[in-house]
Amino acid sequence: MRGTGRTVLLIVLDGAADRPASELDGQTPLEAAETPQLDRLASAGISGLMDVGRPGTPLSSDRAHAILFGYDLTEIPGRGVLEARGFDLPIPEDSCVCSASFARIETAIRGWTITDRKVKTAREDCERAAARVDRFEHCGIDVSFTYTWKNRGIVALESDTQPLSAAVTDADPFETGLPIVRPQALEDVENPPAAKETADALEAYVRWSIEQLTEMPVDVVLTKWAGERTSPRSFRKRHGMSARMLTPKPVLQGLGRTLGMAVDGVGSSYTARVDRTLETLESDAFVNLHFPEPDEVAHAHPPSAKRDELETIDAAIEPIVERARSDSDLVVAVTADHTTPSRGDVVHSGEPVPLVIHGETVRTDEVRTIGERPASTGGLGQLRGRDLMYVLRARADRMLLDGLRRAPDVPDYPTKEITPLDRER
Numbered sequence: 302m303r304g305t306g307r308t309v310l311l312i313v314l315d316g317a318a319d320r321p322a323s324e325l326d327g328q329t330p331l332e333a334a335e336t337p338q339l340d341r342l343a344s345a346g347i348s349g350l351m352d353v354g355r356p357g358t359p360l361s362s363d364r365a366h367a368i369l370f371g372y373d374l375t376e377i378p379g380r381g382v383l384e385a386r387g388f389d390l391p392i393p394e395d396s397c398v399c400s401a402s403f404a405r406i407e408t409a410i411r412g413w414t415i416t417d418r419k420v421k422t423a424r425e426d427c428e429r430a431a432a433r434v435d436r437f438e439h440c441g442i443d444v445s446f447t448y449t450w451k452n453r454g455i456v457a458l459e460s461d462t463q464p465l466s467a468a469v470t471d472a473d474p475f476e477t478g479l480p481i482v483r484p485q486a487l488e489d490v491e492n493p494p495a496a497k498e499t500a501d502a503l504e505a506y507v508r509w510s511i512e513q514l515t516e517m518p519v520d521v522v523l524t525k526w527a528g529e530r531t532s533p534r535s536f537r538k539r540h541g542m543s544a545r546m547l548t549p550k551p552v553l554q555g556l557g558r559t560l561g562m563a564v565d566g567v568g569s570s571y572t573a574r575v576d577r578t579l580e581t582l583e584s585d586a587f588v589n590l591h592f593p594e595p596d597e598v599a600h601a602h603p604p605s606a607k608r609d610e611l612e613t614i615d616a617a618i619e620p621i622v623e624r625a626r627s628d629s630d631l632v633v634a635v636t637a638d639h640t641t642p643s644r645g646d647v648v649h650s651g652e653p654v655p656l657v658i659h660g661e662t663v664r665t666d667e668v669r670t671i672g673e674r675p676a677s678t679g680g681l682g683q684l685r686g687r688d689l690m691y692v693l694r695a696r697a698d699r700m701l702l703d704g705l706r707r708a709p710d711v712p713d714y715p716t717k718e719i720t721p722l723d724r725e726r
Contacts, residue, residue, distance in 0.1 A: 305715055307660065307697035309542070309587045310578070310625075310633045312618070313369070315362055315550075316596025316641030317611060318654040318673060322604035330599075330607040330643060331655070332672035336615040338622045339657070339671040342635060345626065346659035348668040349681025351689065353639060357651035362596070363552045365638035366589075370560065371539060371690035378559065379467050379528020385455050386558045387551030390447060392530045397458040397465040397499050400526040401446065402473065403430060403519035406511070412480045413511070413521070418473070420452045422518045427452060433513040434522055442502040446522060449551070456524050458502055466496040471525035472507050475648065481507065481521065499527075535561030536587070540690060541699060541714030545581050547574060548591035562589075571617035579620060582631065586699075590621075599643040607643045625659055632660035632697045634689070635671070656681060656689075662696045 317331050325333040353365045360368070367377045377383075381398040385391075392398055405417035431448035438444070441462040448454045458465055468490035474482050484503035486496035503524050510522040536544040538561075546557035547565045557564040563585070567574045571592075578590045598610045625633045637654040655676035657668075666680035677683075684692065694700045699714060706712040707719050 305717060306586070306694075306699035307630045307632050307662075308582055308585070309693050309697050309699075310582065310590065310621070310631060311369070311588070311693065312590045312621075312633065312635045313366070313592070314595050314611070314614065314635065314637050315591065315593040316599055316639055316649065317637040318640040318652060319599065319604065319607065320640070320642050320644070320650070320652070322644060325604050325608065329673050330595075330604045331611055332670075332674060333604075334608045334611040334615065336611060336671055338615045338619050339635060340669065341622050342625065342633060342659040343657045343671045343675070344669045345665060346633075346657050347663050347666050347681050348655065348657050348671075348676045348679030349684055350653040350673070350676050350679075351636060351656045351684045351686055352653045353686035354651075356653070359647070359649040359651045360639045361649070362550065362593070362638050363556050365686070366553055366556055366591075368686040369636075369638065369689050370536060370589075371687065372533060372560070373687075376531070376533040377556070378531045380526035380552060381455065381467075382528035382530060383555035383559060384449070384453075384526075384552045385457070385555065387553070387555030388447075388449050388455070390455055393457070393459055394530065395459075395465065396530065397467050397469075398528055398530075399456040399458075399503070399524040401454045401456040401522050401524050403427060403452040403454075404473075404521050404523050406481065406520045409480060414480055415474065415477050415523075418475070418477055418523070420519050422452070426518045430514055430517050430519050433517070434510045437506050437509055439502040439505040440498065442498065444502060444506045452519065454522070456503075456506070456522065458499060463498055464492060464495040465499045465529075466490060466492050467499070467527040467529045468492075468496040469500040469503060469527050471523075471527075472503065473523035473525040475525075476646075481523065484524065503527075531559075533560065537561060538710045540587070540694060541711040541716055542586035542694075543584075544587040544589070545585040546589045546591065547578055547581070548589070548593070550591065550593045553591060553593075557589075571614065575617055575620055579624060582624070595637075596639075596641045599641040600648075602643070604643040629661040632658065632662070632693060634658045634693055636689075653683060656684065658693070658696060660696050662698065 319329040406413040468487040545563040
């Protein structure tokens with residue numbers, strides 16, 4: 302239920318922030334795009350910049366979203382667990398779960414060099430490869446591989462005889478032309494023997510996968526982002542709001558489920574995504590609408606393509622903007638989760654991202670367009686990602702006066718569901 306206060310809609314344009322591009326006359330794709338709808342929100346709202354994580358730190362989408370939702374990264378399981386949950390895969394107690402992907406390699410003087418990390422081959426080929434590497438055992442540790450999509454899968458480690466640990470390094474160096482990284486235990490871990498045994502099992506599995514995949518379209522399984530099952534405090538208990546996430550991205554669906562959110566695995570249609578968002582605003586107090594496409598386009602195409610994609614999204618969200626301009630009980634925020642350069646070899650970069658907040662309770666400023674440089678002059682100044690939820694809750698009248706405590710679960714939320722002091726106990 303929506304409960305006390307206004308509804309909050311957080312629109313995340315994944316990787317929409319960028320760097321200036323010469324082919325766009327020195328503008329970023331967001332600045333160069335014709336975005337009349339987003340500009341309407343900026344003109345009637347307040348803008349600023351936001352360091353989602355520590356200034357200068359590149360973030361993945363799952364970690365960035367966790368911060369934007371008000372969580373410390375130590376509370377969130379590794380991405381392997383989030384991806385498994387995104388695909389509705391079981392996560393056994395005391396297991397270690399890694400994200401994994403097929404890659405192509407060539408033999409080098411020392412080990413193997415990666416030649417293609419994003420192998421594009423038929424799903425049937427990946428499924429045949431997965432069947433060859435689905436079961437492995439090393440010193441009492443069972444390793445399994447489950448194919449998910451594209452060239453990716455999940456590697457899970459289980460053992461009845463010894464503890465496991467996710468405190469291990471990745472086998473994937475995230476760059477072509479580099480060797481496969483040997484999995485090793487991280488330093489200063491809580492259980493060094495468990496981390497070493499886990500790393501040894503992963504090393505053995507990666508070596509074994511090379512042997513099994515001879516004469517296949519792929520050569521190796523690369524593991525990364527190891528995680529263990531955790532149960533962080535739910536979004537509802539942390540912020541006092543029922544929450545829903547609408548995203549086509551499995552890893553973020555997994556994050557939403559981890560935080561107790563309702564999750565809609567929306568498809569590629571922008572119109573359907575927007576229509577579903579408008580429906581959920583009637584029942585949920587917090588709605589996160591996610592567009593992963595700007596990030597995906599930036600990884601594969603020049604800045605002009607990213608500009609064009611942002612223009613397409615802007616046209617699609619017109620019904621949301623119309624709703625925002627007419628609904629005094631709705632607070633809308635638009636931002637990016639990280640910066641994705643559409644030029645160069647950097648995956649993500651650490652520049653701050655623009656933020657616009659629109660609502661009846663907002664003190665407007667002089668910014669009239671969305672973009673990185675316009676936002677730098679806005680009334681919000683420069684925020685930290687970990688503070689965003691509190692800023693949005695304040696605009697939605699969902700924060701108590703500091704120091705007041707009405708309930709033990711969400712003490713700073715002005716809920717009316719309080720426990721009365723009865724005459725008799």
